[in-house]
Amino acid sequence: MLVNLDAVLKPAREEGYAVGAFNVYSLETISAVYRAALECRAPVIFAFGERYIDVANIKVIASMVRTLALDTDIPMVLHLDHCKDIAVIYRAVTAGFTSVMFDGSQLSFDDNLDGSRRVVEFAHSVGVTVEAELGSVPFDAAGAEVPEEYLTRSDEAARFVQATGIDALAVAVGTAHGEYKGKPKIYHDRLGQIASAVPLPLVLHGGSGIPDEDVVKAIGAGIAKINVNTQISSAAVKCMKEITGREKPGALPDIMKEVEDAMMSEVKGFIRLFLANKSM
Ligand code: 13P
Numbered sequence: 001m002l003v004n005l006d007a008v009l010k011p012a013r014e015e016g017y018a019v020g021a022f023n024v025y026s027l028e029t030i031s032a033v034y035r036a037a038l039e040c041r042a043p044v045i046f047a048f049g050e051r052y053i054d055v056a057n058i059k060v061i062a063s064m065v066r067t068l069a070l071d072t073d074i075p076m077v078l079h080l081d082h083c084k085d086i087a088v089i090y091r092a093v094t095a096g097f098t099s100v101m102f103d104g105s106q107l108s109f110d111d112n113l114d115g116s117r118r119v120v121e122f123a124h125s126v127g128v129t130v131e132a133e134l135g136s137v138p139f140d141a142a143g144a145e146v147p148e149e150y151l152t153r154s155d156e157a158a159r160f161v162q163a164t165g166i167d168a169l170a171v172a173v174g175t176a177h178g179e180y181k182g183k184p185k186i187y188h189d190r191l192g193q194i195a196s197a198v199p200l201p202l203v204l205h206g207g208s209g210i211p212d213e214d215v216v217k218a219i220g221a222g223i224a225k226i227n228v229n230t231q232i233s234s235a236a237v238k239c240m241k242e243i244t245g246r247e248k249p250g251a252l253p254d255i256m257k258e259v260e261d262a263m264m265s266e267v268k269g270f271i272r273l274f275l276a277n278k279s280m
Contacts, residue, residue, distance in 0.1 A: 002069040004098040005077055005129035005167050005225070008043040009201035012224035017278035020207075020270050021045035021079060023229040025052040027064060028256055032232070032263035034068045034076075039264075040271045043074060045099075047081035047227060050088050062095040079131075081227065089119055093128050101170070105133040109156060116164040124165070131225075134160050135172030137205040145185045146174050154193040161198050168201045168225060169194075173218070175206035178230055186214045188221065195222030203227065207270070208234075216276050228270055235266040 008019045022033045024046045037044040046065045048058065062078060069076035079099040080092040089100050102119040104112030116132040123130045135152030152171040161169055171194055174186040184206075195202060201224035207215075208231035215226070239262035243249050 001073055001075050002066055002098060003043075003075045003077060004127060005045070005079065005131065005201075008045070008075050008077055009168055009224045012043075013201040013222060015278060016220060017276075018204075018219045018224050018226045018274040019043050019045055019077075020267070020274055021047040021077075021081070021203075021225055021227045022232060022267055022270075023047050023049060023052075023081060023227075024061065024065070025049075025056045028236075028260040029232070029263065030061070030064050030068065032260045033267055035260075036264045036267035036271055037074055037076065038072060040268055040275070041074060042271050042275060043076065044267075044271070045077040045079050045225065047079045047229075048092075048097075049081035050083040050085060053088065058091060059095045062092075062097060066096050086115070086119060089123070093123065093126060097128065099129045099131070099167075101131040101133070103133055105136045105170075105172075109134075109160075113160055113163055116160070116166055120165045129167040130164075131168040131170055131203055132160070132164060132166045133170035133172075133203075133205070137170065137172045138176045140178050146172065146176055148187075151187060151190055152194055154190070154197040157194050158197040161200055166200070168203050169198060170203040170205055173204070175204055175210060177206045178208075179234075180209045184210055184214075186210065186218065188214075188217055191218060191221045191223070198222075201225060207231075212273055215273055219274065219277060226270070226274055228267075231270075232263050232266050235262045238262070 024030045065078045078097045082103045104115045120130045136150045173191045202222045203225040204223045205227045207226040207228035
């Protein structure tokens with residue numbers, strides 16, 4: 001079943017679990033996420049980022065995900081991840097995406113608000129949901145601690161959500177994209193303040209490498225969507241290295257299948273962790 005973010009995130013925030021948003025950019029990544037969702041019988045979000053536009057054709061990605069999602073009763077979202085360019089948002093919606101993220105996190109508060117509001121106006125008119133980001137979750141800066149000035153402020157978050165009409169808010173509470181060098185410091189107090197000020201589902205980016213107890217605690221506080229990429233990609237690369245180190249690595253279709261299986265088991269691990277607090 002193909003749905004938008006609202007359909008999967010509202011129940012998640014109400015019932016205290018999170019839905020995984022996994023980056024996809026090929027048939028293997030899509031199949032890995034799809035098969036994991038079917039095995040766990042859990043909703044998933046297929047997240048295609050603006051940065052993958054040159055890696056895979058956006059229309060082909062959309063038709064693959066839509067074909068698979070329409071073939072099951074499990075709710076699935078076709079979401080555009082991190083997009084700064086409103087023209088690409090139009091392209092994604094035209095291609096059949098059910099949800100988009102406008103990433104104005106590098107803009108001033110007012111410009112971020114303005115851009116997010118414009119995207120909401122257009123997207124909502126065609127039933128597409130919108131995620132925006134306030135504060136900044138750093139890229140490739142996964143050192144020990146994210147400086148406090150990057151974090152989302154609860155007063156600003158409340159104002160932003162009210163003024164834009166977005167459906168989900170990505171928050172900066174200490175996570176970073178990519179591989180962490182040390183144990184990440186998650187600012188749980190700040191997350192609690194934001195969650196009290198904002199009734200919407202909250203989104204945690206940089207989901208790879210966070211200790212399980214921090215993930216479960218963050219979900220308990222109001223995180224309803226968790227984005228994961230690096231750990232799935234690393235599992236695939238590790239598997240490829242292992243295969244190519246063999247005396248007879250085998251033919252490409254068999255190699256691709258083995259890599260897909262490695263990604264699928266990683267995705268299943270995340271889905272189960274995100275559902276840890278759900279009463280089944
Ligand atoms: P990681 O690559 O750190 O898992 O983060 C993924 C992400 O947030 C995509 O938006």
